[in-house]
Amino acid sequence: MLSQKITEKDIEYITNNLLPIFSKFIPSDKIDSFEQIKSLLSVETLTIMQLLGFNYKRAIGEPLTLLLQKIIESKIPTDSTMNNKLALVLANIALDEKATKRYYKLMK
Numbered sequence: 474m475l476s477q478k479i480t481e482k483d484i485e486y487i488t489n490n491l492l493p494i495f496s497k498f499i500p501s502d503k504i505d506s507f508e509q510i511k512s513l514l515s516v517e518t519l520t521i522m523q524l525l526g527f528n529y530k531r532a533i534g535e536p537l538t539l540l541l542q543k544i545i546e547s548k549i550p551t552d553s554t555m556n557n558k559l560a561l562v563l564a565n566i567a568l569d570e571k572a573t574k575r576y577y578k579l580m581k
Contacts, residue, residue: 479529484519 479487492511499507512518523529566572
């Protein structure tokens with residue numbers, strides 16, 4: 474597999490624009506880890522890595538794609554979420570005698 478070739482200008486653009494965006498999504502307890510990763514993503518380091526055959530798409534692009542996919546999927550309600558909400562509503566109805574009577578009337 475061929476490595477991804479990107480220009481120094483592209484690398485500068487990525488480090489100057491992408492990292493500040495990512496920093497907004499990092500939880501406060503993970504800032505130290507992010508700073509370590511950020512230091513690896515300097516123009517010099519990325520240029521050297523590319524010269525050594527580093528594959529940006531595979532190492533960075535694919536994990537970022539998966540991360541974004543998981544973030545999006547986590548925002549989509551699942552059937553189990555809906556079932557849990559329904560169970561909670563039914564439990565609250567069961568605790569209220571008047572609500573239980575109204576519920577039974579609706580179900581007839």
